[in-house]
Amino acid sequence: xxxxxxxxxxxxxxxxxxxxxxxxxxxxxxxxxxxxxxxxxxxxxxxxxxxxxxxxxxxxxxxxxxxxxxxxxxxxxxxxxxxxxxxxxxxxxxxxxxxxxxxxxxxxxxxxxxxxxxxxxxxxxxxxxxxxxxxxxxxxxxxxxxxxxxxxxxxxxxxxxxxxxxxxxxxxxxxxxxxxx
Amino acid sequence: xxxxxxxxxxxxxxxxxxxxxxxxxxxxxxxxxxxxxxxxxxxxxxxxxxxxxxxxxxxxxxxxxxxxxxxxxxxxxxxxxxxxxxxxxxxxxxxxxxxxxxxxxxxxxxxxxxxxxxxxxxxxxxxxxxxxxxxxxxxxxxxxxxxxxxxxxxxxxxxxxxxxxxxxxxxxxxxxxxxxx
DNA sequence: TGTCACTATGCAACTAGTTGCACTGCACCC
DNA sequence: GGGTGCAGTGCAACTAGTTGCATAGTGACA
Numbered sequence: 157x158x159x160x161x162x163x164x165x166x167x168x169x170x171x172x173x174x175x176x177x178x179x180x181x182x183x184x185x186x187x188x189x190x191x192x193x194x195x196x197x198x199x200x201x202x203x204x205x206x207x208x209x210x211x212x213x214x215x216x217x218x219x220x221x222x223x224x225x226x227x228x229x230x231x232x233x234x235x236x237x238x239x240x241x242x243x244x245x246x247x248x249x250x251x252x253x254x255x256x257x258x259x260x261x262x263x264x265x266x267x268x269x270x271x272x273x274x275x276x277x278x279x280x281x282x283x284x285x286x287x288x289x290x291x292x293x294x295x296x297x298x299x300x301x302x303x304x305x306x307x308x309x310x311x312x313x314x315x316x317x318x319x320x321x322x323x324x325x326x327x328x329x330x331x332x333x334x335x336x337x
Numbered sequence: 338x339x340x341x342x343x344x345x346x347x348x349x350x351x352x353x354x355x356x357x358x359x360x361x362x363x364x365x366x367x368x369x370x371x372x373x374x375x376x377x378x379x380x381x382x383x384x385x386x387x388x389x390x391x392x393x394x395x396x397x398x399x400x401x402x403x404x405x406x407x408x409x410x411x412x413x414x415x416x417x418x419x420x421x422x423x424x425x426x427x428x429x430x431x432x433x434x435x436x437x438x439x440x441x442x443x444x445x446x447x448x449x450x451x452x453x454x455x456x457x458x459x460x461x462x463x464x465x466x467x468x469x470x471x472x473x474x475x476x477x478x479x480x481x482x483x484x485x486x487x488x489x490x491x492x493x494x495x496x497x498x499x500x501x502x503x504x505x506x507x508x509x510x511x512x513x514x515x516x517x518x
Numbered sequence: 519t520g521t522c523a524c525t526a527t528g529c530a531a532c533t534a535g536t537t538g539c540a541c542t543g544c545a546c547c548c
Numbered sequence: 549g550g551g552t553g554c555a556g557t558g559c560a561a562c563t564a565g566t567t568g569c570a571t572a573g574t575g576a577c578a
Contacts, residue, residue, distance in 0.1 A: 157564080158432050165439035175526050189435055190428035195565065197528055220526050220573040232442065239443030242451060243432045245458060247371035247535090251339050251424045253493055254370055258346035259486045261413065262420030270423060277426060300515045305440045308508045312434055319500035327489045334481045338534080356556050376535065378558055401543040401556050428565090 158243075159199050160208070162189040164227055164235045167209060169302075173222040174200055187285070187313050200225055208234055256327060268331055275324035282317035285310060339424075340380050341389070343370040345408055345416045348390060350483075354403040355381055368466070368494050381406055389415055437508060449512055456505035463498035466491060 166177060166185050177200075178193035180186065191199075203209045208231035214224050227235075252274055259267050293299065293307045347358060347366050358381075359374035361367065372380075384390045389412035396402050408416075433455055440448055474480065474488045 158430070158435055159564085161439070162435045165435055165442070168439070168442060173526075174528090178526095185435075185438070188429055188431040190430060190565090192566075193526095194528075194567085197526095201528090216525090218574070219524085222526060235439060236443045239436055239439060240447045242454070243436070245455060246430055246432060248369055249339070249371060249427055250369040250493070251427060253490045254339055254343045254346055254366075255420055255424070256486050256493075257366070257490050258342070258349070258416060258420060260483050261346070261349060262417045266421045273423070274426060300518065302441050304511060304515055305437050308511055309434045309438050311507060312431070312437075312504045315500045315504045316497075319496045323493045323496045326492060330485060330489055334485055337481065340534085354556075355558090359556095371535090373536075374556090375537085375558075378556095382558090397555090399544070400554085403556060 158189065158238075159191055159195065160203060161235060161238050162191070163196070163199060163203065164208065164231050167225055167227045168232070168235070171224055171226040173214075173224050175222065177225075188309060203231070206230070206234075259331070264331070264335065268328060271324055271327055271331075275321055275328065278317045278320040278324065282314065282321060285313045285317060289314065339370065339419075340372055340376065341384060342416060342419050343372070344377070344380060344384065345389065345412050348406055348408045349413070349416070352405055352407040354395075354405050356403065358406075369490060384412070387411070387415075440512070445512070445516065449509060452505055452508055452512075456502055456509065459498045459501040459505065463495065463502060466494045466498060470495065 162181075162185055163177060166172075166180055172180075174193065174197045178191075178196050181189070181191045181196065200209065200211075204211055204225075207228055209225045210228045211223050211225050213221055215221050252271065255262075255267060255270070289307075289310060293303075293310070296307055299307050343362075343366060344358060347353075347361055353361075355374065355378045358377050359372075362370070362372045362377065381390065381392075385392055385406075388409055390406045391409045392404050392406050394402055395405050433452065436443075436448060436451070470488075470491060474484075474491070477488055480488050
């Protein structure tokens, strides 16, 4: 239900086309809300029908024309309504944990390899986040408003990825130790 | 796709009825894989058709009869296959982060209240996990095999919830500070 | 002139999860 | 005998997300 709202937040930061939104969902806002371009186009269509966003065609030269979306008053109202409403924490579904819990029923070596792969993947993401933090937010104490909020969300990513890396390391160490015995 | 596999792991630990499984998905295995009883019954039906589990009726006295499910050979094979196959990290969708990023577009006080609520919720979960850790795994270094794997998954929960609590605290502090200015 | 790569938009079919409801069995208590 | 509450099983409709495909415009380069 929140894809609409994520799009509203992103469009409010800066109006853009479906294509541009899809790109943002590959990074920045995509770090905490996943969406494919198919989903985005479909949702934008619905949002126009609801009157949450307005659309106008923009001719470009050197590249195909595009349709730019902008948040409408009804969209801003909906966003305010949603922001004030309570939301439940995401229901968790963590593949890797299921696999670890079932580890004794399969190939242990393959699984530790898989855990190591996840570890590296999370470490990579962590590096990306830390690089953004360093580059875009060198002086956090000076931040306020919108910029502060962006920074705080990024901090959530940093903390989450760091926790995951550390957990993978703990799991790997314990499973290898168990293996040796 | 992994609900089948989570059920296989759980049934392998101990055979049980749909109802019993649904209860396990309220705790233990449910801490990292969410599922409702409707989903579980539907999936069990499919798994019987696939030959992954077998089912037999068990008469009870003092309570209604039940249908107990047990992992079949084909189920064990499927589990081994799945354990050896790579899996992508879950796509993230974090409501609260979207809300924080859009904070300037709504009622700031309501949002900080919401963040505080989430903070408490995560703190509560953390306490639950820590209590289980203390009670069921008093001596982690002595663990091995299945028990070790259960412990390691629990550790993931502890780390995740702790990271969330700390992040909420960071967000609350920063937003309140920003408010005062 | 062809093809590659990127910009740009979209439909359709499928899969997985959510929500609301419905029903039976049985113990316990008033 | 009637209500409450837990045990136990399930269907149906809906919503959200995934996957595979289709198509067009434009610049760069061989």
